[in-house]
Amino acid sequence: xxxxxxxxxxxxxxRSAGSISRAELARQSxxxxxxxxxxxxxxxxxxxxxxxxxxPSNGGRPxxxxxxxxxxxxxxxxxxxxxxxxxxVCDLEAQIVAxxxxxxxxxxxxxxxxxxxxxxxREVLRDAKVPRSKVLGVGIGLSGVIDSSAGVCVSSHxxxxxxxxxxxxxxxxxxxPVWIDNDVNTLAVAEKWSGDARGARHFVTLSIGRxxxxxxxxxxSLYRGAFGSSGEFGHIIVEPGGPRCECGRLGCxxxxxxxxxxxxxxxxxxxxxxxxxxxxxxxxxxxxxAQDVVQSAGAKLGLSVANVVTLLNPxxxxxxxxxxxxxxxxxxxxxxxxxxQTFASLGLKVDVKVQGWGDEAxxxxxxxxxxxxxxxxxxxxxxxxxxxxxxxx
Ligand SMILES: [Zn+2]
Numbered sequence: 001x002x003x004x005x006x007x008x009x010x011x012x013x014x015r016s017a018g019s020i021s022r023a024e025l026a027r028q029s030x031x032x033x034x035x036x037x038x039x040x041x042x043x044x045x046x047x048x049x050x051x052x053x054x055x056p057s058n059g060g061r062p063x064x065x066x067x068x069x070x071x072x073x074x075x076x077x078x079x080x081x082x083x084x085x086x087x088x089v090c091d092l093e094a095q096i097v098a099x100x101x102x103x104x105x106x107x108x109x110x111x112x113x114x115x116x117x118x119x120x121x122r123e124v125l126r127d128a129k130v131p132r133s134k135v136l137g138v139g140i141g142l143s144g145v146i147d148s149s150a151g152v153c154v155s156s157h158x159x160x161x162x163x164x165x166x167x168x169x170x171x172x173x174x175x176x177p178v179w180i181d182n183d184v185n186t187l188a189v190a191e192k193w194s195g196d197a198r199g200a201r202h203f204v205t206l207s208i209g210r211x212x213x214x215x216x217x218x219x220x221s222l223y224r225g226a227f228g229s230s231g232e233f234g235h236i237i238v239e240p241g242g243p244r245c246e247c248g249r250l251g252c253x254x255x256x257x258x259x260x261x262x263x264x265x266x267x268x269x270x271x272x273x274x275x276x277x278x279x280x281x282x283x284x285x286x287x288x289x290a291q292d293v294v295q296s297a298g299a300k301l302g303l304s305v306a307n308v309v310t311l312l313n314p315x316x317x318x319x320x321x322x323x324x325x326x327x328x329x330x331x332x333x334x335x336x337x338x339x340x341q342t343f344a345s346l347g348l349k350v351d352v353k354v355q356g357w358g359d360e361a362x363x364x365x366x367x368x369x370x371x372x373x374x375x376x377x378x379x380x381x382x383x384x385x386x387x388x389x390x391x392x393x
Contacts, residue, residue, distance in 0.1 A: 019065040077367025080142040087120045088363040089128040098128035110164040139369035141183035145229040148181045157246045179369040186365035188215025203316035208323030212254045257297040298330045302337025320355040
């Protein structure tokens with residue numbers, strides 16, 4: 001067990017450094033040089049680490065640095081939507097090797113989803129030319145209340161699923177370890193693993209679009225709450241007796257500032273139906289009605305976000321999701337509220353980043369669930385096949 005912990009520590013130090021010398025590994029791990037040497041030799045033989053020579057600045061002998069071989073293992077990530085799924089294969093650096101899109105209605109039918117996930121995973125591995133033996137596991141992100149430790153989708157308004165035992169069914173069918181989580185949480189995990197939040201201790205990801213969600217990271221850990229439903233930010237009530245929300249209650253934030261509500265408001269003022277694509281092009285073309293609706297939705301959303309910032313005091317806020325396609329007309333009022341309606345004036349500054357939109361980013365987030373478990377030492381999760389057990393075994 002001690003040895004496994006040391007191996008785990010060495011792998012994690014190499015991963016976070018990118019490339020590192022044996023001497024630096026010994027210093028950072030506080031292990032003896034011979035112990036580090038033995039572990040490194042073992043990992044080189046297994047193909048998990050590789051030696052890379054870096055050109056020296058002084059013209060002397062090039063120091064040999066160690067890196068993770070990103071092709072030593074692969075992970076599958078899947079993002080479920082109401083109208084289909086995006087599947088990716090990533091290497092150990094979370095770089096995409098192959099992607100697939102499959103349109104199918106998953107609303108109200110989890111059995112279709114389970115069969116489709118299994119077949120898409122098979123196909124994407126074929127596209128990527130990755131053998132099954134090198135796959136560490138499958139990560140799945142979906143909207144809703146997810147009990148990630150039990151692997152159960154407790155409830156999803158979007159998919160209209162209740163108590164679906166997704167993990168156990170898929171594990172039996174695919175014979176691979178499977179992790180599931182709320183899709184906004186998977187994005188937060190990905191940001192922490194290899195994205196903008198790599199060095200951040202306390203941060204939140206705000207996902208905007210049809211749904212409004214939040215991933216909360218406190219002291220480097222994802223905050224899930226008692227039953228896994230933390231971050232259901234779209235369902236805080238901001239207008240008692242207001243418009244009916246998909247969740248059945250009245251006046252939720254999402255029912256007021258979500259994309260469907262913005263489309264409806266613009267449609268009412270223009271006297272016709274407005275599609276999502278039309279809303280985006282109207283805003284970009286400078287249409288006064290569309291800009292007015294989107295700006296005021298941004299300001300209302302921003303006020304709620306500012307309240308969360310006051311409550312949690314994060315160092316970083318990442319705005320992401322399909323709603324970012326509406327551009328600064330939507331995101332600027334959110335950022336302004338965070339600047340003006342919090343203690344920013346007292347020097348409690350929060351860094352704000354807006355990220356571009358893509359279904360692939362969500363699927364990579366889901367894949368990161370597997371990377372995180374694979375790199376952690378055994379015991380953190382009984383399903384975990386730590387990378388040095390799985391790869392080449
Ligand atoms: Zn609601």
